Amino acid sequence: MNDLYLRGVGMTSRRTRERLIERLVEKGIDNIRVLEVMRALPRHIFVDEAMAHRAYEDTALPIGHGQTLSQPYIVARMTELLLESATSMERVLEIGTGSGYQTAVLSPFCRTLYSVERIAPLQDKARQRLKTLGVNNVILKHADGNWGWPARGPFNAILSAAAPHEIPQQLIDQLAPGGVLLTPVGGDEQSLARVIRDAETDEIVIDQIEPVKFVPLLGGVIQ
Ligand code: SAH
Numbered sequence: 001m002n003d004l005y006l007r008g009v010g011m012t013s014r015r016t017r018e019r020l021i022e023r024l025v026e027k028g029i030d031n032i033r034v035l036e037v038m039r040a041l042p043r044h045i046f047v048d049e050a051m052a053h054r055a056y057e058d059t060a061l062p063i064g065h066g067q068t069l070s071q072p073y074i075v076a077r078m079t080e081l082l083l084e085s086a087t088s089m090e091r092v093l094e095i096g097t098g099s100g101y102q103t104a105v106l107s108p109f110c111r112t113l114y115s116v117e118r119i120a121p122l123q124d125k126a127r128q129r130l131k132t133l134g135v136n137n138v139i140l141k142h143a144d145g146n147w148g149w150p151a152r153g154p155f156n157a158i159l160s161a162a163a164p165h166e167i168p169q170q171l172i173d174q175l176a177p178g179g180v181l182l183t184p185v186g187g188d189e190q191s192l193a194r195v196i197r198d199a200e201t202d203e204i205v206i207d208q209i210e211p212v213k214f215v216p217l218l219g220g221v222i223q
Pocket residue numbers: 063067068069070095096097098099100101102103116117118119122143144145146161162215216217218219220
């Protein structure tokens with residue numbers, strides 16, 4: 001990828017990017033740090049070149065293998081919610097690396113970000129993009145995220161970009177005291193669930209944030 005492509009021109013220029021940030025603010029995103037990170041990040045490098053001109057629309061975009069790059073609004077919303085709710089961002093787990101866009105948005109806020117993806121070719125591309133951007137605190141694994149990543153846990157924060165029918169107990173088990181899990185949950189109708197492990201009582205508190213639409217959390221891995 002050359003420098004000019006990375007910087008963006010026309011429909012991928014800085015000005016186009018700025019309009020996306022304005023739209024996010026209109027939709028209620030108010031965490032300045034999240035907006036700054038998204039303003040600086042070229043979203044067009046996370047999709048195929050043919051799709052690049054649509055990269056700064058506030059929509060999900062196809063990334064192949066029946067998967068999508070998440071809508072910027074939901075990436076921003078989940079990131080800001082995670083930052084509001086977590087007591088530490090020392091060890092963070094992401095389920096569903098996909099294109100790597102959410103990974104890149106989240107990484108500056110984490111000490112170490114662990115990210116799991118079940119489709120190997122998507123992971124390979126995400127790895128390349130993160131390298132191009134100089135992101136160096138992310139550890140990727142090709143695995144089924146239903147199981148979390150017990151060897152690297154417990155986690156202060158877990159974010160899932162794919163929707164299980166029910167919140168996997170394994171993920172709840174891998175929350176550190178004070179830890180927070182954000183995950184879409186459901187089938188045709190989904191909502192964004194926030195699970196918090198109370199730091200003192202160890203009690204698990206779940207609340208539903210807002211309706212969302214994500215691809216399903218599937219099982220097993222694809223080479
Ligand atoms: N945040 C990503 C979203 C990708 S879509 C982005 O913005 O690009 C969700 C991703 O979750 C897909 O790449 C899909 O392959 C992955 N996924 C679904 N089920 C999974 C599972 N059990 N383990 C790991 N990844 C999974």
